[in-house]
Amino acid sequence: AQRVTQPEKLLSVFKGAPVELKCNYSYSGSPELFWYVQYSRQRLQLLLRHISRESIKGFTADLNKGETSFHLKKPFAQEEDSAMYYCALNYGGSQGNLIFGKGTKLSVKP
């Protein structure tokens, strides 16, 4: 069955430190993966998706099919990066139904 795992509930780093938010998935088909972010008192919004292979706000994520991972990375964290981060998998094919991980709360301290 399809599953998304984010092993860390909370990740706390200092400003300027590198950040890696882990995401592993289980899916028998061809995975389509996303990172969504939710800043305090704001809605869920897409941060990036693996097929676009772009960097948003300094974040990147590479799909590793061998390790079934899609970790989110940023070399130098900023205080404004503090938020909840959710990894999501499209398991609905053309319908786009998403399955989410439990989320990781990133706290960037000054």
Place this chain on the structure above:
Amino acid sequence: EPEVTQTPSHQVTQMGQEVILRCVPISNHLYFYWYRQILGQKVEFLVSFYNNEISEKSEIFDDQFSVERPDGSNFTLKIRSTKLEDSAMYFCASSRGGTETQYFGPGTRLLVL
């Protein structure tokens, strides 16, 4: 920039009552979704809707739930007879295509007493 809107932002209801949660998707979007998030748990898919019919629904979406697009702009989720365990944040989302980015609404926090 257009956004998905949801009303109400909060709803408190008694167990057994019917509730209707409303969403206005982005106007040129064709795919619509409902998700929910029980406090402290993950966001869970409930149902997807395209071309005026349900495309897919999860195990959570039982006979107590229904969705409707009554007037071409609103997209509603009805819970016929609420249970305590229906207390959650309900998110609506919409996208232009099934594989396109989903844009989420701010959510409706439902509390069933």
